[in-house]
Amino acid sequence: MEILEFAALGGVGGLGxxxxxxxxxxPVYRGLGRIAEAVGMIFLGGVAALCGVYLLITAPDxxxxxxxxxxxxxxxxxxxxxxxxRSFVINGVAGKQSNEIRQLTAELDASSKxxxxxxxxxxxxxxxxxLDAMKTANVLGDSPRKTEIKQASKEAIAVLGDVMPxxxxxxxxxxxxxxxxxxxxxQVEIAVDGVHTLQSAVKxxxxxxxxxxxxxxxxxxIATETENPxxxxxxxxxxxxxxxxxxxxxGPTVVPPRAA
Numbered sequence: 001m002e003i004l005e006f007a008a009l010g011g012v013g014g015l016g017x018x019x020x021x022x023x024x025x026x027p028v029y030r031g032l033g034r035i036a037e038a039v040g041m042i043f044l045g046g047v048a049a050l051c052g053v054y055l056l057i058t059a060p061d062x063x064x065x066x067x068x069x070x071x072x073x074x075x076x077x078x079x080x081x082x083x084x085x086r087s088f089v090i091n092g093v094a095g096k097q098s099n100e101i102r103q104l105t106a107e108l109d110a111s112s113k114x115x116x117x118x119x120x121x122x123x124x125x126x127x128x129x130x131l132d133a134m135k136t137a138n139v140l141g142d143s144p145r146k147t148e149i150k151q152a153s154k155e156a157i158a159v160l161g162d163v164m165p166x167x168x169x170x171x172x173x174x175x176x177x178x179x180x181x182x183x184x185x186x187q188v189e190i191a192v193d194g195v196h197t198l199q200s201a202v203k204x205x206x207x208x209x210x211x212x213x214x215x216x217x218x219x220x221x222i223a224t225e226t227e228n229p230x231x232x233x234x235x236x237x238x239x240x241x242x243x244x245x246x247x248x249x250x251g252p253t254v255v256p257p258r259a260a
Contacts, residue, residue, distance in 0.1 A: 033241035056195070090136060097133035104129055109159045119163050120170035126156050127174045130190075131181045138185040153190045161197040164204050168211045172201060175240040176218035179235075183226035191231045195222060199238040216242050 034135045101229035108122040140146040157178065160171045175194045182191035198219055202212050217241060 016233045043221040046257060090140060091143065091145045094133070094136045094140060094143075094149055097109065097129065098145070098152045099134055101126070101129050101133055101149075101156055105156045105159050105240070108156075108163060110225050111163075120167035123160060123163065123167055123170040123174050126160065126253070127177045130156055130178050132177075132183055134187050134190065135187040137187060148192060153187070154193050155184075157190070157193045157197050160199060161204075164197075164201050168201065168204075168208065169214055172198060172211070172214045172218050179222045179231070183222075183228050183231050186228075188228055188230055191222075191226065191228070192234050195219065195238050198222075202242050212242060221231050244260055 033109065048228060057238060081113055095125075103124065108119065108126065111118045111122050130153050137146045137149040140149075157175065160175055164171045175198050179191045179194035182188070198215050201215050219235050219239040223232055223239060226232050226235065
């Protein structure tokens with residue numbers, strides 16, 4: 001069946017929706033004339049039919065007569081069909097993003113015994129993957145896919161902490177980027193995990209004062225740029241903890257407070 005035929009049948013359904021709305025006095029689009037409303041419903045009905053058939057063709061044994069009726073029904077219930085299609089597409093994207101994060105995380109973990117340049121490269125590649133996934137999770141609502149993204153992101157953060165000794169500055173920058181974006185996309189747990197991993201980085205690199213400086217700067221950025229009180233407070237506490245550690249030849253030691 002041609003695409004235009006499905007769209008036309010959906011348009012018929014959309015026109016039926018407009019007719020029912022006109023007969024019952026239900027509002028369609030306020031401020032538009034009747035003709036504009038009818039044209040709009042025909043268009044949306046056609047789009048809904050195409051979206052509905054797109055969803056339908058993923059199932060086996062589709063028969064043409066049923067598909068025709070389904071296209072008209074989609075036009076009648078265009079709003080629900082468009083919402084369902086949007087959810088279907090976003091969930092598909094979320095699943096793909098979770099898999100990409102896990103694959104790259106596994107590659108980063110496997111490269112931890114190789115050269116530092118490769119570890120740094122993989123660490124930097126993780127940032128945009130996790131950021132895009134968190135943006136998707138922000139529009140998913142309560143969904144198993146959202147949980148998958150959160151879990152994959154937390155696994156990535158854990159591995160970034162594991163490879164910190166091989167490429168500390170690349171890992172620190174990636175963790176900072178993830179934490180700040182997690183605040184913007186309301187992924188509090190991910191941001192807090194990132195902060196805690198940054199905090200522990202100083203203990204993993206006790207003889208490198210540049211790591212302490214980089215971590216301090218990242219934690220200060222997170223504390224300044226984030227808005228969520230939990231993330232902000234966690235970053236401030238971690239920053240004070242890092243600043244209180246003195247880096248020496250035997251590793252970090254906590255400087256005791258001065259006597260009053």
